[in-house]
Amino acid sequence: MKLHGYFRSSASYRVRIALNLKGLGAEHLAHHLRKGEQCAPAYLAINPQGLVPTLESDQGAILTQSLAIIEWLDEIHPEPPLLPKDPLRRAKVRAFAMALACDTHPVQNLKVLARLRQLGLPEEQVTEWAAWANREGLAACETLIANEAGPFCFGAAPTIADLCLVPQLANARRFGVDVAAYPKLLKAEAAAKAVKAFADAAPDRQPDAE
Amino acid sequence: MKLHGYFRSSASYRVRIALNLKGLGAEHLAHHLRKGEQCAPAYLAINPQGLVPTLESDQGAILTQSLAIIEWLDEIHPEPPLLPKDPLRRAKVRAFAMALACDTHPVQNLKVLARLRQLGLPEEQVTEWAAWANREGLAACETLIANEAGPFCFGAAPTIADLCLVPQLANARRFGVDVAAYPKLLKAEAAAKAVKAFADAAPDRQPDAE
Numbered sequence: 001m002k003l004h005g006y007f008r009s010s011a012s013y014r015v016r017i018a019l020n021l022k023g024l025g026a027e028h029l030a031h032h033l034r035k036g037e038q039c040a041p042a043y044l045a046i047n048p049q050g051l052v053p054t055l056e057s058d059q060g061a062i063l064t065q066s067l068a069i070i071e072w073l074d075e076i077h078p079e080p081p082l083l084p085k086d087p088l089r090r091a092k093v094r095a096f097a098m099a100l101a102c103d104t105h106p107v108q109n110l111k112v113l114a115r116l117r118q119l120g121l122p123e124e125q126v127t128e129w130a131a132w133a134n135r136e137g138l139a140a141c142e143t144l145i146a147n148e149a150g151p152f153c154f155g156a157a158p159t160i161a162d163l164c165l166v167p168q169l170a171n172a173r174r175f176g177v178d179v180a181a182y183p184k185l186l187k188a189e190a191a192a193k194a195v196k197a198f199a200d201a202a203p204d205r206q207p208d209a210e
Numbered sequence: 211m212k213l214h215g216y217f218r219s220s221a222s223y224r225v226r227i228a229l230n231l232k233g234l235g236a237e238h239l240a241h242h243l244r245k246g247e248q249c250a251p252a253y254l255a256i257n258p259q260g261l262v263p264t265l266e267s268d269q270g271a272i273l274t275q276s277l278a279i280i281e282w283l284d285e286i287h288p289e290p291p292l293l294p295k296d297p298l299r300r301a302k303v304r305a306f307a308m309a310l311a312c313d314t315h316p317v318q319n320l321k322v323l324a325r326l327r328q329l330g331l332p333e334e335q336v337t338e339w340a341a342w343a344n345r346e347g348l349a350a351c352e353t354l355i356a357n358e359a360g361p362f363c364f365g366a367a368p369t370i371a372d373l374c375l376v377p378q379l380a381n382a383r384r385f386g387v388d389v390a391a392y393p394k395l396l397k398a399e400a401a402a403k404a405v406k407a408f409a410d411a412a413p414d415r416q417p418d419a420e
Contacts, residue, residue: 048353049309049346061298064354065312068304075297087285088271094278099259102275102312112317115342125329132325136259143258144274 001026004043004054006033007206010105010167011066012053016206017163018070020197022077026055030208033110051111067101070160082160093154096144096161100168104137108171127175134172135181141165142182150184151191162192170203211236212266214253216243217416220315220377221276222263226416227373228280230407232287236265240418243320261321277311280370292370303364306354306371310378314347318381337385344382345391351375352392360394361401372402380413 003019003026005012019026031037031052038050046062047054055063063069074082083090106112108130116126145153145161153161169189172179179186192198203209213229213236215222229236241247241262248260256272257264265273273279284292293300316322318340326336355363355371363371379399382389389396402408413419 049313049350051313057298063298063301063305065305065308067312068301068308071304072297072301075300087282088267088273090285091273091278091282094281095273095275098275098278098312102277102308103259103261103316106313106316107322111346115339119331119335119339121329129325129329136321140259 001058002029002056003027004029004031004047004056005052006031006038007203007209009033009052010171011051011101013167013170013201013203014066014101014160014163015053015055015069015073016201017158017166017198018073018082018160020200021080021082021158021195022073024073024077028207030206032208051109067097067160067164070163074160080157082158082163084154084159089154092144093159093161096141096153097159097164099140099144100137100164103140104133104168105171108133108175130175131172131177134168134175134177137168138172138177138179138182138185142184145184145188148184150187153185153188158192158195158198162188162198165189166192166198211268212239213237214239214241214257214264214266215262216241216248217413217419219243219262220381221261221311223377223380223411223413224276224311224370224373225263225265225279225283226411227368227376227408228283228292228370230410231290231292231368231405232283234283234287238417240416242418261319277307277370277374280373284370290367292368292373294364294369299364302354303369303371306351306363307369307374309350309354310347310374313350314343314378315374315381318343318385340385341382341387344378344385344387347378348382348387348389348392348395352394355394355398358394360397363395363398368402368405368408372398372408375399376402376408 038052044050047064053066055069083093113126148154152158166189169179248262254260257274263276265279293303323336326339358364362368376399379389
């Protein structure tokens with residue numbers, strides 16, 4: 001497999017964790033988002049959104065959207081599972097993941113922040129926008145797992161919730177968010193970071209890290 | 211079941227279509243988003259994001275995030291299926307749905323547009339922001355189904371892709387997007403709108419329509 005990504009992309013980071021948890025190797029192809037490499041025609045031909053990640057399977061299939069890629073990996077390589085078996089628990093885990101992957105990350109991604117700059121907003125308002133999006137999402141997620149026992153977001157093993165949480169907390173810190181406001185999330189993050197699959201997927205451990 | 215929603219919310223619209231396709235009844239509880247009713251403490255207690263929809267099951271379980279709700283409905287009421295059986299096709303359908311549900315809709319939702327106004331942007335720039343988000347997402351989706359045979363987004367039956375597409379096109383038109391640029395999407399929309407489950411879920415058919 002080939003994973004098209006970028007060291008700091010939190011959506012790529014989610015897929016790297018999933019591949020590591022499943023014990024799957026992949027060739028990592030870096031596209032420098034700040035240099036606009038994701039908008040090169042050759043890349044747009046496989047990912048018309050001009051976003052990372054994109055996964056190319058060994059059979060040449062092209063998969064886009066991090067959560068769709070992760071659900072696919074979980075379906076064809078079921079062990080270890082990244083979703084609980086019980087439908088209601090699956091829905092809770094997916095809702096947590098989507099609170100970050102739908103309502104938080106896309107509102108603070110590079111494309112949106114670039115658009116805010118184009119509209120003339122000064123850099124400090126752009127950063128505050130990104131911090132606001134992170135605070136909104138993380139505060140909701142803290143509540144969503146308020147009654148969970150841990151150590152991971154939803155129980156004794158990592159799920160797609162943890163795959164979304166760890167990269168999002170990294171973003172939040174980068175934008176200056178005081179993450180101490182989310183103690184349940186920090187506990188889940190600590191549990192995840194102790195797992196080699198998560199540690200090896202961290203941005204600063206990637207070949208294209210700066 | 212009880213569905214907390216709003217007639218014009220495209221995420222609520224997706225779930226209404228799913229319920230109709232599955233032949234499931236639900237009591238509809240309207241929360242007027244423009245009046246801020248989604249931020250009432252009683253509602254935040256069941257949906258800490260202050261977003262619609264929320265589904266309450268007959269057993270009192272609380273489900274949030276439209277795609278998580280729809281995947282749950284599809285798991286516990288498998289007929290008619292809203293995802294293909296083949297894992298790769300499922301991934302394609304989910305990626306299309308998420309291109310809209312993650313990268314398009316949240317960037318143009320009420321909360322984000324309100325924030326832009328707070329930052330002092332004039333109304334025409336706020337509308338252009340929403341139109342831009344829709345154009346970006348719809349153009350990518352047009353490419354994602356370029357080689358599909360139709361009549362629906364992915365074949366002979368509606369999937370979660372169609373459940374996301376129809377409400378998103380309604381948003382796009384509301385923000386003045388020239389949707390004629392997306393002929394494949396319009397064909398899939400026409401196929402969907404001919405299905406009673408889609409027609410009955412339309413915003414102007416809801417009791418809280420204005």
